[in-house]
Amino acid sequence: MTERSIAVVTAGLTTPSSSRLLADQLAAAVRDELSGRGIEARAEIIEVRDHAHDLTNNLLTGFPPAQLRKVLETVEQADALIAVTPTFSASYSGLFKMFFDVLDDKALAGKPVLLGATGGTERHSLVLDFALRPLFAYLKALPVATGVYAASTDWGTGAAKLRTRIAQAATELVATLHHETPRQADPYENPTPFEDLLNG
Amino acid sequence: MQFGVFTVGDVTEDPTTGRTVSEAERIKAMVAIAVKAEEVGLDVFAQGEHHNPPFVPSSPTTQLGFIAAKTSKIILSTSTTLITTNDPVKIAEDYAMLQHLADGRVDLMMGRGNTGPVYPWFGQDIRNGIALAVENYALLRRLWREDVVDWEGKFRTPLQGFTATPRPLDGVPPFVWHGSIRSPEIAEQAAYYGDGFFHNNIFWPMSHTQRMIQLYRSRFEHYGHGAADQAIVGLGGQVFMRKNSQDAVREFRPYFDSAPVYGHGPSLEDFSRETPLTVGSPQQVIERTLTFREHVGDYQRQLFLMDHAGLPLKTVLEQLDILGSEVVPVLHKEFAAKKPAHVPDAPTHASLKAAAERARDLETIKEPTA
Numbered sequence: 001m002t003e004r005s006i007a008v009v010t011a012g013l014t015t016p017s018s019s020r021l022l023a024d025q026l027a028a029a030v031r032d033e034l035s036g037r038g039i040e041a042r043a044e045i046i047e048v049r050d051h052a053h054d055l056t057n058n059l060l061t062g063f064p065p066a067q068l069r070k071v072l073e074t075v076e077q078a079d080a081l082i083a084v085t086p087t088f089s090a091s092y093s094g095l096f097k098m099f100f101d102v103l104d105d106k107a108l109a110g111k112p113v114l115l116g117a118t119g120g121t122e123r124h125s126l127v128l129d130f131a132l133r134p135l136f137a138y139l140k141a142l143p144v145a146t147g148v149y150a151a152s153t154d155w156g157t158g159a160a161k162l163r164t165r166i167a168q169a170a171t172e173l174v175a176t177l178h179h180e181t182p183r184q185a186d187p188y189e190n191p192t193p194f195e196d197l198l199n200g
Numbered sequence: 201m202q203f204g205v206f207t208v209g210d211v212t213e214d215p216t217t218g219r220t221v222s223e224a225e226r227i228k229a230m231v232a233i234a235v236k237a238e239e240v241g242l243d244v245f246a247q248g249e250h251h252n253p254p255f256v257p258s259s260p261t262t263q264l265g266f267i268a269a270k271t272s273k274i275i276l277s278t279s280t281t282l283i284t285t286n287d288p289v290k291i292a293e294d295y296a297m298l299q300h301l302a303d304g305r306v307d308l309m310m311g312r313g314n315t316g317p318v319y320p321w322f323g324q325d326i327r328n329g330i331a332l333a334v335e336n337y338a339l340l341r342r343l344w345r346e347d348v349v350d351w352e353g354k355f356r357t358p359l360q361g362f363t364a365t366p367r368p369l370d371g372v373p374p375f376v377w378h379g380s381i382r383s384p385e386i387a388e389q390a391a392y393y394g395d396g397f398f399h400n401n402i403f404w405p406m407s408h409t410q411r412m413i414q415l416y417r418s419r420f421e422h423y424g425h426g427a428a429d430q431a432i433v434g435l436g437g438q439v440f441m442r443k444n445s446q447d448a449v450r451e452f453r454p455y456f457d458s459a460p461v462y463g464h465g466p467s468l469e470d471f472s473r474e475t476p477l478t479v480g481s482p483q484q485v486i487e488r489t490l491t492f493r494e495h496v497g498d499y500q501r502q503l504f505l506m507d508h509a510g511l512p513l514k515t516v517l518e519q520l521d522i523l524g525s526e527v528v529p530v531l532h533k534e535f536a537a538k539k540p541a542h543v544p545d546a547p548t549h550a551s552l553k554a555a556a557e558r559a560r561d562l563e564t565i566k567e568p569t570a
Contacts (some may be wrong), residue, residue: 026455056465057466057470060461060462060463060464060466061403061404061461061462061465061466062403063403063404063408063473063474065407065466065470065474066474112557124363141277177528179455186409187384188384188412188414188415191384191385191387191388191415191419192385193388193390193421194334194388194389194391194392197330197331197385197388198332198334200331200335200354
C-alpha cells in the first residue's frame with residue numbers, strides 16, 4: 001500500500017474551534033478518498049495557536065525555534081496541504097498569515113492545497129477567493145477548485161450540504177496527488193560556480 | 201588561533217538607566233574598547249561600517265588610524281567593510297594607507313550590508329548586492345596587486361592606466377575575510393580566492409553556521425587552495441560573564457530583553473539554547489566556545505561581540521578584563537592542543553610577506569641562467 005502525507009494547518013483560537021472541526025472533517029474526507037484508491041494517508045495536524053510565540057520570535061529573529069522548525073519541515077515535505085483559517089476582519093487571521101510568512105516562500109511551490117475557512121456568517125464566504133487564493137497563488141501552490149467555507153449554520157441545518165462540499169473538495173485534492181511535487185534545490189549543496197558569478 | 205572583539209558601533213539607550221550616550225561618547229568608547237582589548241592580550245579589534253543612525257562608525261579608517269596610534273600589537277580589522285556601496289578604489293587606497301600607518305596590523309572583512317535604503321545614498325540598488333560584491337571585490341584585488349590597472353565593469357566608471365596609492369605595505373595586500381550570514385554566493389567567493397570566511401554566528405542556530413562553513417570548506421578545496429580543513433574560518437560569538445552565572449543572567453537580562461535585532465522576542469533562555477549566546481560564568485563561556493570547533497572544525501579566528509544593546513562602557517571594560525584574564529588564555533591552550541599541525545593559522549602581514557618573499561625566491565631559482 002502506498003502512502004501520502006497530508007499536512008493540516010488550522011488557525012482556530014478557541015477550544016473547541018470550528019476551524020479545527022472543519023480541518024478534521026476535510027482530513028477525514030481526504031483519508032477516505034485515498035483509502036478508496038488503496039492509498040494510506042498520514043495526516044499531521046498543526047494547530048497554529050500552539051506555535052504563536054515561536055512565530056513571533058521567528059519574525060523578530062529571522063530563524064524558527066526548534067519546535068517550529070520541525071512543523072515547517074512537515075509542511076514542506078508533505079504531499080499535500082489542507083489549510084483552514086477563521087475569518088477575521090474580512091480576511092484570514094493574522095496568526096494564519098504569520099505561519100505562511102515564516103514558511104519558506106518556495107515551500108508550497110507545486111503543492112496541491114485544499115483551502116478552508118470558517119466564519120460566523122455565510123456573508124464572508126468569498127474570503128476563500130478574495131483573500132486565500134491570492135496568497136496561495138503568490139506561494140505558487142496549486143489550490144483545488146473547490147474551497148470549503150463553513151458558517152455557523154453549516155454545523156446545524158446546513159450540515160448535509162457542507163458534507164457534500166467537503167467530499168467534492170477531497171475528491172479534487174486526491175485527484176491531483178498523482179503529480180510529483182517538485183523538490184527545491186538546496187543552494188548549500190550546489191552553489192553557483194564563481195566563474196558564473198564573475199561573468200554576471 | 202586569534203581571539204578578539206567586534207563591534208557594530210550602535211548607540212542604544214541603556215534600558216536600566218534610560219540614558220543614551222552621545223555620538224562623541226560612543227566613538228571614544230569604541231577607542232577605549234580597542235585599547236583595552238590590546239591591554240588584556242586580545243589579538244583582533246574589528247569594527248563595523250554604517251551610514252545610518254543609530255550607528256556611529258561611518259569612517260572606519262579614520263577611527264582605526266587613530267586606534268593604530270594608540271596601540272602597537274593588536275590587528276585592526278572590520279566587521280564589515282561595505283564592498284557593495286563603497287567605491288573599490290577608495291577601499292584599496294584607504295586600507296593601504298592604514299596598513300602603512302599601522303605597520304601592517306590590518307586586515308578586512310567584506311560584507312554587503314543589509315539595509316535597502318543605504319544603497320541609493322551611494323548610487324546603488326540592494327537588488328544588485330551580490331553582483332556588486334563580486335565585481336567590486338574583483339577590482340579591489342587587482343588594484344592592490346597590479347601597479348597599473350585598465351578596467352571596465354558594470355558598476356563604476358572605467359579605469360585607464362590607474363594606480364591606487366599608496367601601494368600596499370611591502371607589496372602585500374591586507375588579508376581579506378568575507379562575511380555572510382546566509383548567502384552561499386559569498387562562501388563561494390571566499391573559497392574561489394582562497395580568502396577567509398567569517399560567520400557572525402550570533403543571531404542564528406549553530407546548525408546554520410555549520411552549513412555555510414561546510415560549503416566554504418568544500419569549495420576552498422575544490423578551487424585547489426588546500427584541503428577543506430585548511431580553509432581559513434572565523435566565527436563570531438556573544439557572551440556576558442560574571443563570576444556567578446546567576447549574577448550574569450540577572451545583570452544582562454534587561455539588555456537582552458530590549459536589545460536591537462532579537463529584543464522583545466524570545467526569552468534569554470530560549471535564545472541561549474537556540475544560538476551561541478552564552479550568559480554565565482567564565483567557565484561556561486569556555487565550555488560553550490570550545491564546542492564551536494565540533495561544528496565547524498578547527499578554525500582560526502574567534503571574535504566576541506561585547507559592547508552592544510546599551511551596555512555601559514565600564515561594564516564592557518570589566519567584561520574585557522574577564523575575557524582576557526580568565527577565558528582567552530584557557531581557550532588558546534585548549535584549541536591549540538586540539539589543532540592538527542597541518543591546519544594553518546590565520547594569515548598576518550608578516551606571514552603573507554614571508555610567503556611572498558619565498559615565492560619570489562622560487563621564481564629567481566626557476567629563471568633560466570642564459
